[in-house]
């Protein structure tokens with residue numbers, strides 16, 4: 001009993017340390033969401049409107065990143081590619097040995113694959129007449145996609161996007177394997193000294209739950225904010 | 238009758254999936270004239286209109302605007318052509334995420350490069366012309382079908398098109414909303430807008446059209462002045478098609494409505 005008491009005390013004292021992991025976790029998710037968005041949108045556009053060969057290439061990308069487990073990618077990237085690149089003197093100014101950077105890139109590239117499919121589905125669900133009308137006005141396809149197609153498709157994609165957010169949140173916990181001091185990594189390291197993983201795991205779970213809740217809430221608010229007047233509530237996918 | 242030819246369509250052939258949808262179609266439209274395409278559903282009217290602005294590029298044949306043949310291979314020429322050819326669709330195709338004002342304004346800014354204030358002024362002018370100045374802030378989902386179609390007319394007119402293509406502009410409308418759109422079309426005809434319109438509104442268009450083109454299976458099989466084709470004893474395909482339509486509609490007449498031009 002004494003042991004439990006002191007472990008609980010140690011856990012309690014470790015709280016600020018574990019809470020500090022929130023920043024890293026949040027950074028991982030936001031970074032990966034952003035990388036995934038910035039790459040996912042053009043990938044989706046190429047997938048829907050591109051040359052047949054480009055479409056194949058995008059499909060291949062999606063297939064690859066969906067197929068290889070994140071853990072394997074993290075190892076390949078961190079211990080393989082990044083370790084190799086960091087030997088090149090000309091690149092020494094880059095933080096290549098940062099696990100955080102590797103994790104954001106891996107999670108971002110994977111998320112790009114998933115996000116591209118979300119946006120592709122949203123674009124494909126728009127009536128064909130939208131693009132036709134834009135072209136009939138003399139818009140180039142690039143302008144039509146930017147001004148007419150994407151603003152509508154991105155709105156439609158928000159519910160699926162918040163789903164992607166919560167998946168990414170869970171995947172981000174894998175970053176501890178390459179030394180990122182996010183919530184999970186800190187939880188484990190404290191548990192290793194207190195030998196009482198239970199209260200710590202509950203705490204970690206609560207933190208992830210909180211992040212999920214906050215993110216989804218924010219996206220719901222965004223969805224309401226950009227809703228097109230006159231349209232009934234679309235609901236989630 | 239010596240108005241210049243604005244649009245010339247020559248020997249257009251279009252095949253889709255091995256099927257010949259347009260088979261050597263030719264006609265031309267003079268400035269300020271209205272040509273009306275009539276014919277059964279599936280005749281190729283929509284495809285013909287889409288060939289004119291290359292939304293559906295013809296396999297062969299020539300489209301000339303203002304005496305200049307359009308090179309369908311040149312992206313630049315295509316975009317320029319589409320700027321000068323307005324199009325009205327059966328189901329409006331308003332941009333759902335934009336207000337009525339922005340629907341009219343977006344191409345003025347993104348295509349014509351007008352600054353925002355000039356685009357706004359022009360867009361409001363066009364909305365006023367179709368009687369919707371007070372609806373400019375509403376979104377498509379907040380407008381009736383007739384209002385949507387009028388916004389789409391304003392959107393096309395704002396680009397100063399040399400010719401306007403209308404693909405059954407009233408076919409998707411509830412009967413009580415057809416009138417407001419027809420009124421707008423009549424006003425355009427009166428103002429001298431050059432137009433090609435596919436429609437089943439035969440007696441309405443008879444009073445405005447310079448020529449009827451009757452299409453069937455991808456060909457223009459009959460053409461002539463409405464009064465001539467619709468004469469009861471003409472024995473024309475147009476006459477019998479029109480008689481069939483009005484029988485179905487139960488309005489019991491198929492003649493030229495007296496033209497109430499002001």
Ligand SMILES: Nc1ncnc2c1ncn2[C@@H]1O[C@H](COP(=O)(O)OP(=O)(O)O)[C@@H](O)[C@H]1O
Nearest residue numbers: 253254258276277278279280281282283284285
């Ligand atoms: N994208 C397409 N794919 C296959 N067939 C088509 C396509 N577009 C039109 N068609 C065919 O072309 C013919 C003419 O169609 P359309 O031009 O829409 O006629 P209309 O407007 O006179 O009703 C129809 O038989 C239609 O089935």
Ligand SMILES: [Mg+2]
Nearest residue numbers: 282283284405
């Ligand atoms: Mg049609």
